[in-house]
Amino acid sequence: MRPHRALPAIALLLLAACGGHDRNAATHPSTLVMSLPADADNLLPPLTTNETASQVGALMFEKLVEPGDALNTVGDAGFRPSLADSWTWSADSLSIAFHLDPKAHWHDGVPVRANDVVYSFRVNASKDVGSPVGPLIAIVDSVTARDSLTPVFWFHARSPEQFYNAGSQIRILPAHLLQSIPDSALKTAPFGRQPVGSGPYRFARWVSGSSIELDADTTFHRGRPKVDRLIWSITPSPDAAILRLFSGEANFTEYLRPQDVAQLARHPELKAVHHPALQVFYMLLNERAANGRSPHPIFGDREVRRALTMAVDRRRAVNTVLDSLTPVAAGPFSSAFWSYDSTLPRLPYAPDSARAILDRRGWVMGPDGVRHKNGVALHFTILAPSTSTVRQQMAVLLQDMFKQVGAKVDIERVDFAAFNGRQQAHQFEAALVGMGLDPTPSGIQQEWTTQAARANGPSNAGKYESAQFDAYVDSAVRAMDPAKAKSYYHQAYATIIEDAPAIWLYESSLVSGMSTHVQPATMRADMWFVHLADWTVGDGAATSGSGSVALAASAH
C-alpha cells in the first residue's frame, strides 16, 4: 500500500537532484551575473531614471564620446572616442563636427548614421519625452547631418564644458526603428522591453522579476567584449542580493554594507573591492508648503533649518550606521572634486544652540516635548526609500536626535521608484536623498539654482532659491581660468552650506563584492560599469557557482 504511492514523490526528488549543477563548465561561455534589488522599468535611455535600466542601457547604447577615467570634463582633451572616431571644432568654437566610426552598426545589422544622432538629440530635448538629460543639453542649439557619417552640433555661445554636454550626455538611438513612433507613445512602445542598440552587448532576454540578460556582440566595432554574457539577477531586497553573492549564484554585487564586508571575510572565494563613487547623501528639506507656493512653516525659515542641522550629530550617525571611515559630507559636492577645499565652513553639532535658535524663532516647547508656533507643531515626516537599509536606519537615528530638541518626526518608507516620483512631484517634507553626482562640479547648477527651482522639473525639489548662490555658480561655470573658477566655487559652496537647504550627511565610496575570478577594469567614479566589456572572468569559463560576474545595481 505504501511503496507505490511513494514512487511519484521519489521520481520528483530524483529529478530535482539531477538538475542544478552543470558539471560541464566548458560548455558555458564566460558569464557575469550581477545581483541587484531593483528590476528595470524600461530599457530606452531617455525614458528612465531607474538605476538598473541605466546600467543595462549603458552597455547596449553608446555615446559619441566617453569621459576618460580621470573625469576631466573641461575642453576635449580628457575624452575617448566611442561611437565617434574623431571630431573637428569650427574656428569660432560654435560648432563641433563628430566623425562616426563607419564600422559601427546596430544589432540588427543596419549601420549607424548621422541621422540617428539627429534623431537622438531631438528625442532627448523633447518635452513630451521628458528625458532626464534634457536640461543638460540645453546649451546645444541644434544638430544637423553634414553627411551620412558626420553629425554637427551647433551652439549659440562658448562654455568650458560644451564638448562634454554635446558628446557625452545622450546615448544614440536607432532612428530607423523609432522615428515612426510619436514621442508621446514612446513610453508604451515594445522597444522599451526589447531594445536594439549599437553597443558591445545585445539584448538577449528579460524575465520579469527574475533576470535581464545581454549577450556579447562579437562584431562590435571596437572589438569583441571579453565577457560573453551579462546577467542582472533581480531580487526583492538588498539582503537577498547580497545573499546571492555569498551563495555563489551571483559573482558580483555592487554594494556591500559594513556588516556584509565583515561576513565576506569568511568566504575565501570572494573579495571586496573599494572604488570611488561620486555620491552624496543628504536630508533634503522642502522649503515650500504642500500647496507648492507658500513657504513651508518649518523649513521655509533659514534659521530653523540651521538649527535642525545643528541638532544632528552627523559624525555619530554615520559611525553608527556605516563606519568611521566614511566621510561626513560638506555639501552637495564631492571632496574629490578639484573645486573642493578643506577651508569650507561647517555647521557644528550644537544642540543647545539649536534649542536657543528655535526658542528665538518662536518655537515654544510644549508640555508633550514638542515645540509649537502659532498653532503649528514642529512635526514633519522624513521620506526614505525602502530599498536602502542604510537610509532607513539613518532616519531612525535622525528621528531620535530631532526629538532631543523638541521636534516630532515620522518616517515614511516607499520603494525607490515611488521615492523618486514623490521627490519630483515635491510631495515630501524631508527626504533622505542619495545623489549621484555628475563627474563635473558644474553639475551643481542643474540641481540647486533658482532656474532649476522655477523649472518645476525633477531638479531642485526642495526649491532652494538664492540669487547670491546663483551668481557665484554662474561665474564659476563661465570662468575659463581654473584658479578663478575655484574661488568662485568656494564662495558658492560657502553660501549653500550656510543656507542649509539640506542636512549634508555623508559621501560614500562603494565597496563591491565579487568572486576572486573576476578581474574588473577601471571602475570609473561616476559609472563603475562603463568598462564592463573589458572585465575578465578568471578562467574564462562559468559554472553555476562562482566564475560568472553578476552585476548588482542597487538603489542603496
Add this chain to the structure above:
Amino acid sequence: MFALRWLAAGILVVSLCAALWRLARRRDSGSRFQGALARYAAHPSAVIALAVLIVLYCVAAFAPWLASHDPIEILAPSLVNHAPSATFVFGTDYAGRDVFSRVLYGARLSLTVALLATLISVLIGTAYGVTAGFAGGALDAIMMRIVDAFLAIPRIVLLIAVGTLWSPLSVTSLVIVLGLTAWFATSRLVRAEVLSIKEREMVAAARALGARDLAIVRRHVLPNVLTPVLVAATLGVAGVIINEAALSFLGIGVPDPTPSLGNIIRDGTPYLASAWWVALFPGLALVITALAYNLAGDGLRDAMDPRQVDRS
C-alpha cells in the same frame, strides 16, 4: 533590582494559575460552566496553554515595569548588534536598542491589538449573522453571498490592499482594519446557530406568546451562540496576531519607532546571518502566543460542547 520585579511577577502568575487549578479541580456538580471547566482541565495541553496565555498577558501588562531598558531609546553606537548578554538579554539591534525590552513592549502592543480587533470582529460578526439568520429569504442569501466573496479573498491580500491604499495607518486604524477583516467566519457560525434555533419549538412558542424578535435573540440565541463564537474568537486571535505581524513586517503596520513583534523581525532581517537574535526572539514570541491560543481554543471547543463525541 530588576530580577526582583520578575520574581514578584512570577509569584503573582503562579498564584493565579493555582487558583484556577483549584477551581477546576472542584468536582462538585452544579453549573454547566463548572462541568465545562472540569472537561477543559482534563486536557493537559489546554491547561498549559491557558497558563501560558495568562503569563503572556501579565508580562505584557507589566511590561514597563519588567523591561530592562526603554524600548525606543537608542543606546551608544558601540552597542549596535550586540549578542545576548547579561545586560541585554536578547541582544541589541542595528540602532543599539535593547531587543528584550522591544519584544516586551512589542508583545504588549501586538496582544492588545489582536484582542481589540477580535472583539470588534466578534461584535460585527454576531450582529451580521443574527440579522441574516432572522431575515431569511433573499436578504439572507445576499448577505451570505457577500460573506462568501470576502472569504474567497485571502485575508492578508485584503489587508495589504487596504493598508497600501490608506497608508500610513495609525495604530487605531490598524485595529479597526484588522477587526473589519476578521468577522466573516463568525457571521457564518452565528447565522447557522440562529437558523437551528428558529426551528425549535420554544421559539415558536415564545413567538406565539407575542415575544418580540429582539427578546428572542437576547434570551435564546445569544446564550447558545456564545459557545461557538468564543471558540472561534480564541482561534481567531492567533490569526489576527500573525496578520498584524505580517503587515508590520511589510512596513504598513505599526509605524516606527514603536516596536511591534512584526517590525522587530523586519529590523532583524538584513542582519539575519550576523545578528540572528533580533529576528529570532520576536518570532518565538509570536509562535508561543499563537500556539497557546490555538491549544486553548481547541480545549475550549472540546470542553464546551458535551454533545461532541470524544475524539481524543
Add this chain to the structure above:
Amino acid sequence: MRRLLASRLLQGIAVVWVVTTLTFVLLHLAPGDPYAFREGVPVAPEVLQHWRHVYCLDRPVSAQYVCYLRSVASGDLGYSLSQHRPVRDILIDYVPRTLELMFFGMLASFALGIALGVLEARRRGTFADWGSRGISLFFYSMPDFWLALMLALLFAYWLPIFPISGIENVIAAPTNSWWQRAGDHLRHLVLPVTTLMLMTCAGIARFQRAAMLDAMRLDFVVTARAKGVPEHAIAGHHVLRNALLPVITLAGITLPSLLGGAVLVELIFSWPGMGYITAMAVGSRDYALVTSSVLVTSVLVVLGTIAADVLYAIADPRVRAA
C-alpha cells in the same frame, strides 16, 4: 452533474462580481486619485486618454462603476504606475509562477496532511498521535514569513543544499536541456513549497484524522472487522476511501490560506509570482496592482473551489445521483 457545474459557476460569478465591486469601492474611497499623477510619476498622455475613455472618468460614479465592471470583464485590469505597463501584461508574466507554487504546495500539503491524519487515526492515543499533532500545530502557529526566514537562514548558511531564491539558475538556463531545467526549477521550488506545506498540513491532518475516526465506526467497517478482515486492509479499502471524500472539500478552504501564505513566502524566497508583485506594490503604492491582486486571488479561489466540488461529485456516487 451538469446542473451542479452550472450552479457552482453561477455562484462563482456572483462572488467575483461582489469582489469586483469591493475593489471599485476601495479604489474610490481611498485617499488620493487612483487615476492621476500618483507618487509624482507622470502618466503618459495617451494612457490618460485611454483611461478617460475606458473608465468613464468624466461621468458620475454609477457610470464609472458600470465602465469598471465592463473593463474588468474584458480583461483590462488597469495600468501599473510602478512598472509602466498594463496590469494584464504583468499578470501574464507573474501569475503562472504562483499557479505552479500553488499546485505543488497543495500537492505537498495534502500528501503530508493525509498521511499524518491516517497515522494519527490508526495510532490514536499513542505518542505518535500526540507528537504528530503537536508538531503540526507548532508549525501551523508560526507566522509564514518567520518560518520562511528561518528556513532561508538554515539553508543559506548552514545547509546549502537547496537554493533560497529565484526560479532558475540564470547562468545555466539558456543552455540547459529541458530535463535539466525542470530539475533546476524543482530545486528552486523545494523551499517555498516546504514552507507552505509545513504551515498548512496541520489543518488537513486534523480533518483527515477526524474523518478516519468517523469512518472507522461505520457499520460496514464493524462488519468487516467481525468477519476477520485484517486491520490494514480495512484501513486501506474501506476507511480511507470514505475518509478521503471530506478532505477534497478542504481544498476550497486551504486555497485562500495558501495564496495568502504565498505573498510573503514568494517575497522571502524571491519567487517572482503574484504574491511577490503584491508585496512589491506595497512599497510603490501601486493602487492598480494591489486591487488586481485582490481580484485575481479571489478568482483563483473560486476556480479552485469549483474544481474541488466537481472532483467530489465525481468521487462520491451519492452526490452524482442527486
